[in-house]
Amino acid sequence: MSAVACLCAAAAYAAGSGAFRTGTDDKVAVPVTDRRTAGYCAALHALLPSRLNGLPRHDLKPRSDLVAGWGRPTVVLRCGVPRPAVDADPDTPAASVGGVTWSFEQDRDGGVRMTTTLRKAYVELYLPPEYAHDAGPLVDLAAPVRRSVPEGI
Numbered sequence: 001m002s003a004v005a006c007l008c009a010a011a012a013y014a015a016g017s018g019a020f021r022t023g024t025d026d027k028v029a030v031p032v033t034d035r036r037t038a039g040y041c042a043a044l045h046a047l048l049p050s051r052l053n054g055l056p057r058h059d060l061k062p063r064s065d066l067v068a069g070w071g072r073p074t075v076v077l078r079c080g081v082p083r084p085a086v087d088a089d090p091d092t093p094a095a096s097v098g099g100v101t102w103s104f105e106q107d108r109d110g111g112v113r114m115t116t117t118l119r120k121a122y123v124e125l126y127l128p129p130e131y132a133h134d135a136g137p138l139v140d141l142a143a144p145v146r147r148s149v150p151e152g153i
Contacts, residue, residue, distance in 0.1 A: 030064045033080035033121070040121040040149045041066050041079035047144035048077070053136030073128040075137060079149075081124045084115045097135060098142025106132070114138070119149045 033041065045065040050057050055071030068077045086092045087103050094103045094117065102114040102125070110129030115122050123145055125137060 027061045028067050028069070028076055028078065030062060030066050031078055031080040031082075033066065037080045037121045038066070041123075043148035044079050044121075044123065044144055047148055049140050049144070052140050053131070053134060055131075070137075071131070073130060075128065075131055076126045077141070078124045078126075079121055081115065081122045083122055084113075084124075087115070087117060095135070095138070097138040098146070100138070100142045100145045102138060116145060116149070118151055118153060119145070120152050121149045123149060 042065040045068065048057070048068050052070040052075055055075060057068060057070050058074075060067050060069045060074070060076070066079050069075065084103060084105070086105055092103045092105075094101055096102075100119075101117045103117050104112050104114040106112050110132055112127045112132040113124060114127070115124045123141075125141065127134070127137065131137070
């Protein structure tokens with residue numbers, strides 16, 4: 001199944017899963033991590049693209065190697081988040097793109113939160129409703145995630 005088809009399936013599956021927002025256009029919650037995870041996240045931050053699926057990168061508040069944003073409304077990446085509870089459910093929708101597997105949930109507003117699986121640090125990507133149908137960001141993030149966050153749990 002293609003990543004786009006998986007995203008559409010996630011929309012149907014998760015429509016009632018509850019609302020969540022990672023942050024606003026300017027301010028975002030920075031994850032609290034241990035030193036090892038922070039190292040993986042700093043390495044990822046250094047490799048993140050200046051454009052994500054054509055959207056320009058911009059600073060978030062507070063500035064941190066654990067967060068990044070692109071476009072308006074903002075696509076938000078957070079590194080070092082806790083393992084999502086939905087990952088315990090074997091029926092949680094997931095997609096593998098460029099060698100990186102992501103689980104995903106949809107909020108009530110139509111946005112989608114995706115989180116890497118089977119990596120030493122969890123990387124979360126929040127796509128606002130305007131971008132929730134597009135797998136392009138996952139393609140753009142595959143190489144940076146593969147190169148900076150080792151597989152394993």
